[in-house]
């Protein structure tokens with residue numbers, strides 16, 4: 573078996589999609605896939621059977637949504653350029669602006685477009701309720717000084733004619749109790765705006781950990797229903813990324829060498845934290861890992877190894893793991909939960925080869941859908 577490779581499990585993906593589809597039905601809301609978290613478009617035909625489309629962070633993701641999913645495309649970017657707006661008005665269903673200045677700059681261009689006039693394209697504004705509920709600072713759009721979303725104060729006196737919806741995204745890997753306190757903060761700061769008759773939809777962003785076993789789905793459904801009634805809204809949208817792809821993929825790696833320094837055993841792998849799973853360093857977190865015998869590696873025990881990547885970055889370290897037996901060169905290690913916020917973030921820094929991508933079909937068969945070559949590396953920069 574050749575490594576490195578990502579393997580995406582279609583049965584696991586379907587299981588998550590079934591949960592989300594049930595939420596859609598029970599809450600009577602719309603759910604789209606956040607492409608920033610997972611954009612393996614070969615899986616879009618399956619996702620399209622269950623969800624309403626994609627949310628895009630800018631022009632390229634909007635194009636991917638439009639071409640490969642072909643359902644709703646909800647676009648939001650912290651800042652658009654004029655040339656991007658010209659293309660986005662042709663393919664987006666929602667175009668959400670991050671600030672009053674962006675809205676006022678492009679309002680005329682967007683509201684005079686035939687797709688806006690026909691109702692096919694709607695405009696929204698991302699609001700910032702300034703209510704932090706998360707524990708990871710780099711994932712907190714509500715932190716003081718954040719550039720993400722318009723504060724209530726910044727919207728005072730702004731002409732919002734043409735805006736028909738509001739968008740917020742404040743959660744990250746959170747349960748519906750944090751959504752509840754966020755909605756209270758939104759009511760205090762933006763309740764009057766939401767009550768305007770021209771505001772007909774609300775996008776509650778992502779970060780809802782709906783497919784985790786302990787997620788309180790009933791509360792989410794109740795909150796969606798209450799919010800719709802309170803402000804007399806036509807539509808509520810959710811745009812999760814992680815909840816769709818969580819526990820649907822692994823990254824297989826091989827042990828390439830084993831070295832020792834200051835009594836520490838170090839295994840050098842053909843996967844890299846910085847190239848293939850940068851959240852391990854950025855967030856940071858320690859991914860679960862299955863050893864060569866398929867058992868879960870633990871944090872302490874007799875056969876302890878520090879696992880590092882093949883790049884020259886000293887800090888390209890995935891973590892310290894213990895195995896039931898001593899590792900050997902050529903052993904296969906399997907990192908769990910490597911579908912979301914991994915494949916979308918990879919690089920070929922140091923010329924480290926990009927992992928192949930395989931699908932695990934529902935009958936258990938494996939199908940390699942992409943292998944990367946030196947030509948891919950070479951052509952990226954020129």
Ligand SMILES: Cc1ncc(COP(=O)(O)O)c(C=O)c1O
Nearest residue numbers: 606609741777778779812813814
């Ligand atoms: C605006 C917006 N929507 C949706 C998402 C998806 O969030 P998640 O993958 O945590 O569900 C993000 C993630 O950063 C986001 O910034």
